[in-house]
Amino acid sequence: MNLYGKLFNLFESSKRGMGRIIQTFVKRVGDELLERSPDNYSVDFDKNKLALNEIIENGSLKCPSKRIRNRLAGYISRAVVLRSK
Secondary structure (H helix, E strand, O other), X not given: OOHHHHHHHHHHHXXXXXXXXXXXXXXXXXXXXXXXXXXXXXXXXXHHHHHHHHHHHHOOOOOOOHHHHHHHHHHHHHHHHHHHO
């Protein structure tokens, strides 16, 4: 099982937990995606969303919902802006 599958399993097992697991999931996966391929992402939310769709369709990332995918895209967009400063 790859890293993303493990993180997804963590998300699934803790869904009804204390309440901040989704943010932790988004940050961990977003940071991992940026470390592996920083050139695939930009400050544009829509381009990041399309890049995430390609990764999800390839099967290397399991995303439980469209809402989580959008949060990932937004987090990555913000992270790119902060790293460029």
